[in-house]
Amino acid sequence: MLSGKRILLIISGGIAAFKTPALIRLLRAEGAAVTPVMTSAAGEFVTPLTLSALAGEKVYQELFDLTDEAEMGHIELSRSADLIVVAPATANLMAKMAQGLADDLASTLLLATDTPVLIAPAMNVRMWDHPATQRNLATLKGDGVRVVGPDEGDMACGEYGPGRMSEPAAIVEAVRAELSSGPLSGRRIVVTSGPTHEPIDPVRYIANRSSGAQGTAIARALAALGAEVVFVTGPADVPPPEGVEVVQVQTARQMLEAVEAALPADAAVFAAAVADWRVSSESGSKIKKQPGGVLPVMEFAENPDILAGVSQMKEGRPGLVVGFAAETDDVLAHATAKRARKGCDWIVANDVSPATGIMGGTENAVVLISDAGAEEWPRMGKDEVARRLATKISGALAG
Known part of the structure; x- marks a missing residue:
């Protein structure tokens, strides 16, 4: 995937530097050449010998090295790569x-x-959340610097929260997305994913069991083929993919607004499990139990139909609109009827009855319904389903 690409890997002085040997191994396994550059503080966490042995190249450390300046000056070194990756990027280096x-x-x-x-x-x-770091991050993004992570979790300092460097595999995924020149290069695709949460009161909501795994895999597969992906996600169980524009929402109405803001696009894939209804009068405070076991009465309103709305647009409709149909019985019949009713080009149908283990699981078994008929795919991992669908989308847009 990265064959022939040159990566300049800058390693700064944080405990996360211990992950960089694994990152180098993964990048080289993808066919990339890696030139390491270390700050003086990085040497406290990982040795130049280790990095040089794994990269198969010299490690650069000093600015005023006359030999290096004669052989490869810092200007040439900074511009000879296809991509510069800073991992870890400490608060100090981001500020600089x-x-x-x-x-x-x-x-x-x-x-x-x-x-x-x-x-x-x-x-x-606390460093990540500090206003100075967030200002610096905004400045860097405004300058066109791309960002992967950070993740949330336990830290070496004993605290918990956002600030952990993304895992090497996720960084490689982001590198692929940055350097991809695949068949979907120049194409803009909107992908929705995850459930929506429709509030009842400040602590309760209506939702479903969607994990967001399939939509996330689709966005990742499309980005790997070079697409510019806008990923509109509800509160999913899985983290969003790297290398895409992420828009996080809670409700169906927010998802519709985000989708409309992301248009125009060449294609749209609606993998989100959007709640069909919402409570028409959301309570502004927590609903309390009533004496005598009196149950609260809730009235429901229908949520906007995002798939139908985009499919039936008079102007600015994406060239390819793909919907999903999660069914528990008569899958093919219900999904075929849904495609006709919504007006989308394709429907990806699957059986999510409890016995299949598909809802929230790692595998999927789908039927792709289009003008050409129903194409049944064997049960496979959700990543493989995503790759097959992305390839189909690429072919359709090319045609």
Whole structure:
């Protein structure tokens, strides 16, 4: 996937630097050449010898190295790569990047380059949440720097929260998305995913059992083929994919607004399990139990039909609209009728009855329904379903 690509990997001084040997191995396994650059603090966590052995290239550390300046000056080094990856990107190095400082090799390379830059932030949760870091992050994004992570979890300092560097596999995924020149390059595709949460009161809501795994896999597969993906997701169980534009929503009405804002697009894939109804009068405070066991009465209103609305647009309709039909019985008949009723081009139908284990599971068995008829796919992992669907979408848009 990354064959022939050159990655300049800048490693700054954080405990997450211990993940960089694994990152180098994965990048090289994809066919990329990796040139490591270390800050002086990075050497406290990982050795140059380790990185050099894994990368198969010299590790650069010093700005004022006359030999290196004669052989490959910092200007050339900063521009000879297809992508610069900063992992980990500490709060300190992000601040230098945002302010345009250049007092060591790493910061000088980043200031001197016109090569795309991808950073993987890693720091204590309070440092990540600090207004200064968030200002610097906004500045970097405004300058075109791409960001992967950080993840949320336990930290070496003993605290919990956002700030963990993304895992090497996720960083490689983001690198692929940045360097992809696949068949969907130049195409914009909207993907919806996950459930929606329709509030009853401030602590209760209506939802379903969708994990968001299939929609996430589809967005990832489309990005891997070079598409610009806008990923509109409800509160899913799985994290959103790297290398895509993520728009997080809660309700069906918010999802509709996000989809409309993301248009125009070449294609739209509606994999989200949108709640059909919402409580018409959401309570502003928690509903309390009533004496004598009197049950609350709730009236429902119908949510907007996002798939039908986009499919039936008079102007600006995506060239290909793909819907999903999660059914528990008469799957083919119900899904075929849904396609006709909604007006979409394709329906991806699956049986989500409890015996299948598909809802919330790792596998799927689908039938792709289109003008050409019903194409039944064997049961397979959701990632493989996503790759097959992405390939089909690529072919349809190319045709």
